Amino acid sequence: MKGIIGKKLGMTSIYDPSGKQTACTIIEAGPCVVTQVKTTDSDGYNALQISFGDKKESRITQPEKNHFAKANTSAKKFSKEFRDYSLEKNIGDTITVDIFEEGDKVDVVGTTKGKGFQGVVKRHGFHGVGEQSHGQHDRQRAPGSLGNSSDASRVMKGMRMAGRMGGDRVKLKGLKVVKIFAEKNYILVSGSVPGHIGSIVYIQK
Structure with missing residues (x-):
């Protein structure tokens, strides 16, 4: 090399x-x-x-x-x-x-x-939930469902969600x-x- x-x-x-x-x-x-x-x-x-x-x-140490x-x-x-x-x-x-x-x-x-x-739209390329409807608004860039409710009762590891992006080697x-x-x-x-x-x-x- x-x-x-x-x-x-x-x-x-x-x-x-x-x-x-x-x-x-x-x-x-x-x-x-x-x-x-x-x-x-x-x-x-x-x-x-x-x-x-x-x-x-000024930033140099003795070692x-x-x-x-x-x-x-x-x-x-x-x-x-x-x-x-x-x-x-x-x-x-x-x-x-x-x-x-x-x-x-x-x-x-x-x-x-x-x-x-x-x-999730910028980080993972999601398309959002969809258009607005009666009683539903500000959902265009939402992640949507995160999985089952009563069975798992938790968010599974590895789920693609919002978070810090960039700064990777x-x-x-x-x-x-x-x-x-x-x-x-x-x-x-x-x-x-x-x-x-x-x-x-x-x-x-």
């Missing part, structure tokens, strides 16, 4: 010579610094810890400062371990978008937008690397990527 940490910048469109449009997400990937190398002998497994984004000096000093770099805001990294890297090395090539298929991990407490597999701008550390992947603009995502292959 190989991977990098990035920040979602937004979406755009790419056109090929035939005029076909491809919707793409722009991600600022790296440069990331290798801040720890874990091996089977010392830690029980092989992994690289890479870090991205500078952290404010963090010592940890990043070993890699001869400033304190970083985001760190992520990648198991069994396929590229040979040492502590302090820099990882950029050059580890990927145009046409590669990658997996992108992100956190979806948080939408707060939502009803999601992995999208098999997204195509459409274009790479190495000088700007930009990578364009096909389709949408979970998260709001400015959110942190992990790209791995």
